[in-house]
Amino acid sequence: MDYQSPRGTQDILPEEQPYWRFIQDKAADIAARYGYARIDTPTFEDARLFTRTVGEETDIVSKEMYTFADRGGSDLTLRPEGTAPVARAYIEHGMGSRPKPVKLYYLANIFRYDRPQAGRYREHHQFGFELIGDADAAADAEVIDMAWSFYRELGLTTLPVQLNSIGCPDCRKAYTTALKDYYAAGVAGQCQDCRTRYDNNPLRLLDCKKPDCSAAAAGAPHSADYLCPDCLTHFERLKALLGAVNIPFAVNHRLVRGLDYYRRTVFEIQPLEEGAQSTIGGGGRYDGLIGQLGGEATPAVGFATGIERIILNLKRQEIAVPPLSAPRFFLAWLGEAAAVPAFTLGAELRRAGVPLAQSLGSRSLKAQLRQASALGVSYTLILGESELAEGTIILRDMGNSEQRPLPLDGLAATLSAL
Incomplete structure (x- = not known):
């Protein structure tokens, strides 16, 4: 790449x-x-x-x-x-x-x-x-x-x-003087950054992580003693x-x-x-x-x-964090006659507040159920031509694979109560 x-x-x-x-x-x-x-x-x-x-x-x-x-x-x-x-x-x-x-x-x-x-x-x-x-x-x-x-x-x-x-700034003047006095004899042995800090920013001498500089800082005067x-x-x-x-x-x-x-x-x-x-x-x-x-x-x-x-x-520390919210439902459909009604139904359910994903292409029911399983949904809704004719939809429990018909009328309210 x-x-x-x-x-x-x-x-x-x-x-x-x-x-x-x-x-x-x-x-x-x-x-x-x-x-x-x-x-x-x-x-x-x-x-x-x-x-x-x-x-x-x-x-x-x-x-x-x-x-x-x-x-x-x-x-x-x-x-x-x-x-x-x-x-x-x-x-x-x-x-x-x-x-x-x-x-x-x-x-x-x-x-x-x-x-x-x-x-x-x-x-x-x-x-x-x-x-x-x-x-x-x-x-x-x-x-x-x-x-x-x-x-x-x-x-x-x-x-x-x-x-x-x-x-x-007032009491720091005395401390800065004491700090520079402490480092004066050994500053030539410090790293390049610390040699620069000695003139321009002496307090930062205490913060250097390089071993030799850190060892020198261990014996430096304490700011708390000059407050x-x-x-x-x-x-x-x-x-x-x-x-x-x-x-x-x-x-x-x-x-x-x-x-x-x-x-x-x-x-x-x-x-x-x-x-x-x-x-x-x-x-x-x-x-x-x-x-x-x-x-x-x-x-x-x-x-x-x-x-x-x-x-x-x-x-x-192996602290578990809450998962993000995800769709609880997946809408699958079978038969070309169900394509537009399924897409319309999915949009209506989401607008009603139902968390739902849906199949967007023409695939087998087995492939759609695999997609639903991968998403981790609790239920899959299955809409086919016969269900359309009867005004129903199949509700499949993804945990135990049990299925039952639900009326399309009032479906959003029914799903929200599950």
Whole structure:
């Protein structure tokens, strides 16, 4: 075959759809329960939205964005993350005038040019939610509680929360100085990315997964030791609230997340199953983002999780998902005189709400019954010339092969009662 899906993308086949429906339905359900309304933003945005907010020195901007010039000469970027577009929409549509907090969620495809890996593709999909307009640690706790509850209700287990505070711009200055002092003597021995981060984005030194860099990060100073009084109070209150609702968490002093707009709280949720990808979802507080985009300074906190990675973990934990609804009935027909009446009857039954598939070509009854069996229907309706003359139709139970005639008059009501 000459054509295949591009590297890092996938076709979601019918047999995979029950997982997607299960997750998306649960996302919509829990969002409604916590008071979040859905928002959908464009698949592509002005490239500056991400270079300005995510950070030009982050891997996302420097290595992973799909950016192109359109026919009008504007630089556009396929959405590499969901928070900045929501913040842009919040400002553009005057949502700051709404009662606070404003709670929004999205289900969106995300694009990052990265090495494809299990549960993560160059085009992948996220469920994310944002709580905008509340600076209290209780807002952070609610977002974490909602994320953790979402996974639990999907059936996933062993999901401890990794938690840290990276402070505000004021107290982060002292921490950044301490971090650079710690790395100064050994930075020449770090990987090329970390040598660049040392000058441009020192916090990301803690996030490198290469063995030598990871070993160096183990002894680095902790951001929690440099928090200003307000940030420390916020962090302690958050931990107390999580403990009060029995959410398991551990402070991870190396957790920084990969986007420049985060402040104070950062968190990730990481399954413990051997072989699972380390992070299934994460988020944090971004109080400066909306002001950075030209809106009024507004506190905010949010979370996002990859749907493909959730599916990976559902399969690893052998969690069964509900099947999609399917036709309960199949309509077979015999004889050319029954062709048009059968087609008409099938359309009428479906319009009346009866879930029904039907044979569309002239085939033997045996072949039609094989098709009905393959579809997994409970009953097959058989319409022939003699049944037409008598105003009846044969109902065949596919479980025990028993058959009985039913009147065509009032058939939809009869089938709906089965």
